Amino acid sequence: MRFKQLISPMPTLSSPNAATTLAEKQILTPEQTGAAPLSHSHTTFMVAIIAAAIVAVAAFVLMYLSWRQGSSLQERLTQTQQQNAQLTSKAAELQEALDNTPEPIPFFYARAESGTGTHLVEVDPKTGDERTVFTLPESLGGFDALAVPRVGFDGRVFLTWIPTSYDWLAPNVYPFNVKTDSELIKASFSDDLPKDQQAVAISPDETMIAAVYSEGLNNDKFSDALVVWNLLTGEPTSLLTIDPSESFAGYEALIDDIPMQSGFTLRWVSRDCVFTQAHLVDEETNARSQASGYTRCVE
Numbered sequence: 001m002r003f004k005q006l007i008s009p010m011p012t013l014s015s016p017n018a019a020t021t022l023a024e025k026q027i028l029t030p031e032q033t034g035a036a037p038l039s040h041s042h043t044t045f046m047v048a049i050i051a052a053a054i055v056a057v058a059a060f061v062l063m064y065l066s067w068r069q070g071s072s073l074q075e076r077l078t079q080t081q082q083q084n085a086q087l088t089s090k091a092a093e094l095q096e097a098l099d100n101t102p103e104p105i106p107f108f109y110a111r112a113e114s115g116t117g118t119h120l121v122e123v124d125p126k127t128g129d130e131r132t133v134f135t136l137p138e139s140l141g142g143f144d145a146l147a148v149p150r151v152g153f154d155g156r157v158f159l160t161w162i163p164t165s166y167d168w169l170a171p172n173v174y175p176f177n178v179k180t181d182s183e184l185i186k187a188s189f190s191d192d193l194p195k196d197q198q199a200v201a202i203s204p205d206e207t208m209i210a211a212v213y214s215e216g217l218n219n220d221k222f223s224d225a226l227v228v229w230n231l232l233t234g235e236p237t238s239l240l241t242i243d244p245s246e247s248f249a250g251y252e253a254l255i256d257d258i259p260m261q262s263g264f265t266l267r268w269v270s271r272d273c274v275f276t277q278a279h280l281v282d283e284e285t286n287a288r289s290q291a292s293g294y295t296r297c298v299e
Contacts, residue, residue: 104125104126105125105148105149105150105153106122106123106124106125106148106178107122107123107125107148108120108121108122108123108133108145108148108157108178109121109123109145110142110143110144110145110159112142114138115138116135116137116138117135117136117137117138117139117140117142118135118136118138118141118142118143119132119134119135119136120132120133120134120135120136120143120145120157120159120176120178121133122178133178134176134178134181134182136184140163141161141162141163142161142162143159143160143161143162143174143184144159144160144162145157145158145159145160146158146159146160146173146202147202147206147207147209147231148206149205149206149207149231149232150205150206150207151205151207152207152232154177154232155177155178155179155180156175156176156177156178156232157175157176157177157178158173158174158175158176158187158206158231159173159174159175159176159184160172160173160174161174161184161186171193171194171195171196171197171200172186172187172190172193173186173187173189173190173193173209173231174186174187174190175187175231187234188234189229189234189236192221192222192229192236193209193211193229194211194212194213194214196263196264198250198263198264198266199211199212199213199214199248199264199266200266201266201267201268201274202268203228203268203271203272203274204268204270204271205271206231207230207231207232208228208229208230208231208298209228209229209231210226210227210228210229210266210268210274211226211227211228211229212225212226212227212248212264212266212276213225213226213227214247214248214264215247222236222238224241224242224243224244224246224247224248225238225240225241225242226238226239226240226241226242226248226274226276226294226296227239228274228298237298239274239296239297239298240276240294240296242278242294245280245281246278246279246280246281247278247279247281247288248264248265248266248276248277248278249264249265249276249277249278249279249288249291250263250264250265264276265277265291269295270297272297272298272299273295273296273297273298274295274296274297275293275294275295276293276294276296277291277292277293277294278291278292278294279291279292
């Protein structure tokens with residue numbers, strides 16, 4: 001710090017207090033050069049405080065960002081775990097359904113060979129491989145595959161036996177279990193079928209056989225009736241009984257120039273429903289009225 005001296009004009013020493021006055025006037029005052037600068041140590045301290053504050057803010061920001069990212073990752077992890085649990089459960093359900101899915105039903109057909117007989121052949125539905133499951137000697141006649149149930153298949157195939165001197169007017173049913181049987185045994189209800197091949201019809205799923213009973217086609221057990229037989233149980237269900245004045249309708253053919261009815265109108269219109277026709281018959285003239293249609297379903 002610099003100092004300057006303020007000097008006043010020397011007063012005369014005419015008075016006794018002049019010396020004292022002169023001494024009092026000689027006053028030293030500092031030179032006003034502006035504010036004093038901060039020391040180096042003080043500046044360094046302030047910079048350190050600011051730097052520490054910046055570092056603290058940066059650390060807080062990083063902590064916040066890490067927390068946000070961690071929270072988001074945790075949510076995604078939870079969602080992934082939930083989705084994985086759902087997929088695992090669904091996979092278990094599908095595997096259970098696959099394990100419980102029955103094997104596809106084989107295809108069967110009859111193959112006749114001269115000198116050996118008729119063979120029941122099973123065809124693998126996956127590979128197409130064939131194997132012979134039964135052979136009927138030629139001396140016993142032959143057979144044809146009548147039905148292979150597409151629902152509730154238990155190994156039984158239903159065959160129609162064709163004897164050496166067969167009568168086509170006599171349909172018959174022989175169930176044959178391809179897993180256990182070795183011979184043909186007639187079904188208990190076979191003799192109750194009408195004596196006309198055209199009076200029966202197999203259902204689309206091959207589990208039932210519909211039959212119409214008209215005069216002269218069978219015994220009196222089922223007279224003028226539409227009956228459905230369950231091949232798997234052998235039980236009959238009567239669906240329709242027509243009036244005695246009616247007759248199940250078919251088509252007419254000329255036999256020796258005489259119009260005669262031949263066959264029957266009988267067909268399945270769905271898996272459970274069958275259609276037939278009947279018309280009134282004049283007892284005196286034997287004239288037939290226009291046929292009426294009947295559709296009946298198995299419950």
